[in-house]
Amino acid sequence: MARKIKHLIAGNWKMNGLKKDIKELRSLITKLDKAKTKPVCDILICPPATLIRSFYEEAKSSNIKIGGQDCHLQDFGAHTGDISAHMIKDSGGRYCIIGHSERRSDHEETSHKVRKKAAKAQEAGLCAIICVGETARERKMGKTNQIIGGQLKGSLPESALAKNTIIAYEPVWAIGTGLTPTSEQVAASHAYLRTKLIALMGSEGEKVKILYGGSVKPSNAAELMTIENVNGALVGGASLKAQDFYGIIKAL
Numbered sequence: 001m002a003r004k005i006k007h008l009i010a011g012n013w014k015m016n017g018l019k020k021d022i023k024e025l026r027s028l029i030t031k032l033d034k035a036k037t038k039p040v041c042d043i044l045i046c047p048p049a050t051l052i053r054s055f056y057e058e059a060k061s062s063n064i065k066i067g068g069q070d071c072h073l074q075d076f077g078a079h080t081g082d083i084s085a086h087m088i089k090d091s092g093g094r095y096c097i098i099g100h101s102e103r104r105s106d107h108e109e110t111s112h113k114v115r116k117k118a119a120k121a122q123e124a125g126l127c128a129i130i131c132v133g134e135t136a137r138e139r140k141m142g143k144t145n146q147i148i149g150g151q152l153k154g155s156l157p158e159s160a161l162a163k164n165t166i167i168a169y170e171p172v173w174a175i176g177t178g179l180t181p182t183s184e185q186v187a188a189s190h191a192y193l194r195t196k197l198i199a200l201m202g203s204e205g206e207k208v209k210i211l212y213g214g215s216v217k218p219s220n221a222a223e224l225m226t227i228e229n230v231n232g233a234l235v236g237g238a239s240l241k242a243q244d245f246y247g248i249i250k251a252l
């Protein structure tokens with residue numbers, strides 16, 4: 001019998017959002033306040049770094065938590081343009097996405113680097129959302145488990161515990177494309193990651209949330225979220241509009 005883990009619906013705004021877009025957060029808070037039944041999941045929004053503080057101020061009396069999308073692997077210093085995990089924490093963030101496939105490809109982030117960043121995030125008191133996922137080519141070659149297993153092993157810091165670590169399985173080919181794997185494919189990858197987590201972390205690995213990410217929307221959320229070992233979603237495009245994001249939260 002699988003352990004009951006509370007779902008997390010996390011929004012990743014990527015490089016989207018200006019000051020005016022805080023209205024979407026306000027609208028989400030209103031929808032949650034007005035709802036007859038309280039959401040059964042935890043809710044997180046990771047806006048761009050420029051909006052972390054204002055989102056935190058807006059959401060602090062609600063159930064919505066705020067997080068960052070990346071952090072540097074050092075605490076401070078001569079790293080122009082970067083932000084540290086401590087800065088995210090200081091701005092009100094409680095989580096940080098690490099090693100998203102767009103960071104792995106746009107910024108050539110290796111699992112080794114991801115692991116160091118995740119350790120820094122945890123050290124700063126953030127929960128690290130570590131992303132793994134195969135490309136379409138890797139899946140076609142039958143290498144999905146090898147790729148995601150390797151990324152998980154290489155990216156998981158020694159400090160990883162269920163309370164400071166979340167894994168997001170995001171097939172690269174499903175991100176922003178409208179394509180989603182079949183339920184069987186999602187179930188197989190999540191079961192594999194669960195086995196790997198237990199092998200790496202012992203019984204602690206049974207409690208780590210494994211999110212699914214890649215073209216999650218209100219219309220497919222209910223099916224995806226009931227798959228065994230799927231403990232929530234990492235949502236890109238559909239998290240930008242309160243209406244869509246709320247639709248996903250409500251689907252649970």
Ligand code: PGA
Binds near residue numbers: 175176178214215
């Ligand atoms: P998407 O992005 O929901 O727009 O596919 C997911 C992600 O990259 O986290």
